[in-house]
Amino acid sequence: MFAGIAKAIFGSSNDRYVKSLGSIVRQIADFEPALEALSDEELQAQTPKLRARLAAGETLDDILPEAFATVREASKRVLGMRHFDVQMIGGIVLHRGEIAEMRTGEGKTLVATLAVYLSGLTGQGVHVVTVNDYLATRDSEWMGQVYRWLGLTVGVIVPNLSDQQRRDAYAADITYGTNNEFGFDYLRDNMKYERSAMVQRPFAHAIVDEVDSILIDEARTPLIISGPTDDKSELYMQVDAIVKQIDPADYELDEKQRSVILTEEGTEKIERMLEAAGLLEGANLYDFENTQVVHHLNQAMRANVVFKRDTDYIVKDGKVIIIDEFTGRMMDGRRWSEGLHQAVEAKEGVEIEPENQTMASITFQNYFRMYPKLSGMTGTAATEANEFFQIYKMNVVSIPTNVPVQRVDEDDEFYKNMQDKFAAIATAIRDKQATGQPVLVGTVSIEKSELLSEFLVREGVDHKVLNARYHESEAHIVAQAGRLRAVTIATNMAGRGTDIQLGGNLEFRMLDEHPDLAPGTPEYEARADAIRAEIAEEKAAVLAAGGLFVLGTERHESRRIDNQLRGRSGRQGDPGLSRFYLSLDDDLLRIFGPQTMFAKMMNKNLADGEAIVSPWISKAIETAQRKVEARNYDIRKQVVEYDDVMNDQRKVVYEQRSDIMDADTVDDVVADMRAETVNALVGEACPPNSYPEQWAMDVLKERSQALLALDLPLDEWAAEEGIDPEVMTERMQQAADAHMAAKAQELPEDSWHQVEKNILLQNLDHHWKEHLATLDALRQVIHLRAYAQKTPINEYKQEAFALFERMLSAIREDVTRMLAHASFAAPPELPPMPDFMTSHFDPLTGEDDTLDLDGASLGLVTTRMPQFQMAQPAMVDELGSDPSQWEGQVSRNAPCPCGSGRKFKHCHGQL
Known part of the structure; x- marks a missing residue:
């Protein structure tokens, strides 16, 4: 009660925090008149000026007001869009490594330009992470106009790029890409044999678009790179x-x-x-x-x-x-x-x-926690604020809307069964379409979309059903969902990143209706003016009909997904309406169980086709959602706990690999491994506090021959008066060092160093791969320890540590044995990088969502990116012009030499 009174008087902690940023927003506004007076060349000169201030010792916070004001003015001149003050607040929140929760239509894409430009000034690289390739490419081109105009470089990471193209994209000041591509590049880099072959730079700042989707929904399943065994x-x-x-x-x-x-x-x-x-x-x-x-x-x-x-x-x-x-x-x-x-x-x-074997894997939680600064933006994050802080140490800040929200969120309607519910939905949609009001229908699966579509056909309702797999066509359909009498059925995640404008979207209508016209030409502008007038007329009619009606066919497990759907309506002060329809057959309502009082009441008191509308029942549903959210959080938390164990080991192995690749010589590492191997051999055969006659000299002799390639007079040494294990160790070590020094003379010094490095890397990779398989098997069975009243995660930590120790010991022994026994005419060749398979399973569908960038799925992207379709004459000359001869010479996952931009296996390498 007192908390409620205090909140009413002083505002919530979120309100007070947002208000505290007002002084910075006023500083930004103070720069506006001076920057408006600058010529284009003078405004573009701001970038080197701000970089010089950073080089002189100023911090990003010091230059933030002027940098943000510069972006605002550049955006006005290049895009014709001026950042609102609330968008400035969003930019400050992103710069501070927090999550900006902004309602749909409030311009998150434009907000990102502020923090992206500021971080881009450091030259360390800022990664902008999106949910699909279409959005990564669209945003890199659209917002990239501002960055390039101000003198920053922009790159984009999409599937099927060569290593050099990826390296160039990561070397840019700003790099756009999907969470999958960034994660897989990190894993692939840590499987390379030379530092120069790696594509990523050290991490600096990541800004995650749709942060709840990427860091929570998709984080349930890890990224996996597998290769043939x-x-x-x-x-x-x-x-x-x-x-x-x-x-x-x-x-x-x-x-x-x-x-x-x-x-x-x-x-x-x-x-x-x-x-x-x-x-x-x-x-x-x-x-x-x-x-x-x-x-x-x-x-x-x-x-x-x-x-x-x-x-x-x-x-x-x-x-x-x-x-x-x-x-x-x-x-x-x-x-x-x-x-x-x-x-x-x-x-x-x-x-x-x-078979395929896991060669590397990482969860999104542990990948994104490697960034020194991580921030994100979305329309729905407040319900998961606890999880964002617990796992990522990110606060959620709700940014106020520029214009007050006018959408009406009605209470849910409840029906006895799904048949009644869908019949009511179809009738409601038909009635709304008759008034001209556009309707966006959210379903939980493609099957439900098809079922509802059948009901609408019976009612004679003209509508469109989205196929959620094709992001580009999805964007085109969703962009026009606000037109007069439009009815659009979409799955729960459909169209994110695309703004639904009442009356229609000019850019997408021009692309759909006049793809042959080039922007900027008189014909294009004349047609655009005509369509602009049509859109204004339609918008007025839609506003009069009540704006966009969002209709949910059932509640989701998470309130956040429901809020995402609701948020499609009522953008930037537009009127709107949202309502959910539920039945006892819905997945969420089955949580209550068929024997509950709620179910009995509905079955007894409801006639067929009759509905209940009650705030009390809506509140009960919200309580159920909270319980499911808590359970899902526990599941994700457990995934993180188990992966944290592997992550500690992953860091050690990857740092070791990095050190080996960077070192000119690894003599000291190899010598240490040899010394530890000798120590272990003597320790096993000659235990402390034992007598020489108790020593297992036969075993020591056999093992020293196998691992060190040495035939030593161990029996004679053991028979000496006063001999102890330390003396045995020292003598064996000297003999082993002398043996290796003699072997090193057989090759030039540089070649010998390369031999040591190659063998070290090969063994490290081989044993790490086997260790991953063992940990995976352990993870699947460790829960059985709970029957013995033991905590599985603690047991997993102990077992994983013991296995890691065993792996390190095996690496030491194998490296020592190989160098001792092998004879080299030249350094051994490192094996070629295998034909990797990448996979990340969508936690909602169970399908692999690492789609290839093929024309079928992302036609707009390939037409807008000619650099990925350019012919590769040098490669064709080298391989020959007959595609039938390319098999075996080109990796199946490499870009096709014909220059189509598709993978070889999907182009001329099709089986």
């Missing part, structure tokens, strides 16, 4: 042949869990067959040495017993294609993981394609 097709076929000989009595099948387990008799039978085939080490199938065989056996049994042809998969053109269990559609290109797909291929006798 060794070919094990022979092993798959051998195990498959054995599995085909067992009977149903040899195993127990659990159809519900889709698992199959051998009986005791079945285990003995399999052991005999594996032994006969030479695949079993020892007599026991479950010995540690047979782990790989057990894994292959389990997958072969699942393939033969659980997975049915023409139900779970089909065989088409010699390939096993998965069938989606929910839709019955073929999922061409998708493969089961952990060797299951290969086991099914062996079962069907088709060509076995190699």
Whole structure:
């Protein structure tokens, strides 16, 4: 109660903070008259002047008012848009590493120019992160006009660029790109063998557009780079042949869990067959040495017993294609993981394609936390403010609107079942269309969109359904959703980044209706004037009809997604209306359970087709959403906790790689590894406080031969009077150092240094890759420790640390062994970078959202970016003009040599 009174008198903490920024906004305004009086050349000279002040020791805060005023004036001259004072507040918030929550239509894209320009003056590079390639390209061109006019360089990162193109884009003052592309470039850079091959610079500042979508929704799943493993097709076929000989009595099948387990008799039978085939080490199938065989056996049994042809998969053109269990559609290109797909291929006798193994991975949480300064902007962040602070240490600041919001948010309407609900929705849309009011309908899935579309067809309502996968066509449709009588059905995330203007959007109408006209020509301007007049007339009619009507077909798990949908209406003081329709069949309402009083009340008291509208029920739904949000936060927090363990190790490994690449020589690293290996050898064979006669000299002799390539008189040393382990260690070390010094003389000094560096990098990469696979397997089973009253995350930390120690020890031993035994005529070649597969699964759909930049999905982008379509004559000359000869010479994920801008595998390399 007292808090409410205090808030009413003094305002909320957010209000007080925003008010405190007013003095800086007034300083910015004070520069405006002087800057308006400057010529274009004088205004452009502001950039070198401000950079000189930074070089002289001033801070970004010192030059902020003048820099922001410069951007405001440049924007007026280049784009014809002047920043409002509330947009200046948004720019200050972004500069301070906070999140600016601004309502839809308040110009977040323009706000970003302020903080981007200021950070760009440092020359360290500022990354502007968007949710898709279309927005990255659009914003880099649109806002890039201001930056380039002021003398800053702008780059854009999209799929299918060469390393040199990426390097140039990252070297720019300002770099636009998607979260996926930035993250994958970081992972790929840390797999390179030379510093010069890396494309990114040290991180400085990232500004994330739609920050809630990127740092919360998409952060549920990590970025993964995988590559092919060794070919094990022979092993798959051998195990498959054995599995085909067992009977149903040899195993127990659990159809519900889709698992199959051998009986005791079945285990003995399999052991005999594996032994006969030479695949079993020892007599026991479950010995540690047979782990790989057990894994292959389990997958072969699942393939033969659980997975049915023409139900779970089909065989088409010699390939096993998965069938989606929910839709019955073929999922061409998708493969089961952990060797299951290969086991099914062996079962069907088709060509076995190699498995993919995780080579590098990172979560968005840990990627973005590497930036010294991180800020973001969105229309909806306040409901997740706690999570943003807990994980990213970012405060959410709600920026007031330039003009008061006039949208009316009505209470939800409740129906008994989905059929009644959709019938009511269709009727409401038909009535609104008759008055001319445009309607934007939000659905939770493509299936629901199609279902609603059928209802609207029956009602005779003309409408458009968005395919959310094609961002560019999506932008075109959403941009016109505010036209008279327009009805647009969109999925929950559709069209973000595109402003819905009442009456229509001039730019998109010109692109759609007159793509042949070039901007700036008399014909273009004449046609634009005519369309401008039509838009003004339509806007007046739409305003009279009540503005945009946003209709939600059900509530989402998160209030934030609902608010995103509502926020599409009522931009910049326009009138608007929003309403949600719910039924007991909705996913969220099922949380209450069918036996609750709420469900019973609705079933008893509601006639078919009748609705309830009650603020009390709306409040109950909001409470349910809060619970679901809290649960989802806990899930994401757990993902971060587990990845933090791996992240600490990832930093150590990547820093070590970086140091190795930067060093002229790694003699000291190799010598330290050799010393630690000798220490470990002697420590194992000659424990402290033991007598020489108790030492395991046979083991020490064998291990020193294997690891150090030395045949030493260890027995004689052990027989000496007063010998102790330290003396043994010192002698072995001297012998090992002398042996390596002699080997180093066999090659020129530079070549020997290169040998050490290459072997070190190869071993580090090999063991890190294996370590990732082990940690992934550990992560999947560690929860079982909870049954022993132990905390899984603490157990995971202990196990992961022990595994990391073991990995470091294995690297030391392997490097020492390889250098001791191998003979080199020249430095060994480092293996070529493998043909990577990148994946990031959309947490909402489960589909891989790392789409290729192909003309089909982003036509507008490719037409606007001729630099990515330029022919590559040098490459064609080198490879020959016959595309049939390029196979094997061009990586399948590399840009096609023909210059189409598409990946080779999607162009002339199609199988």
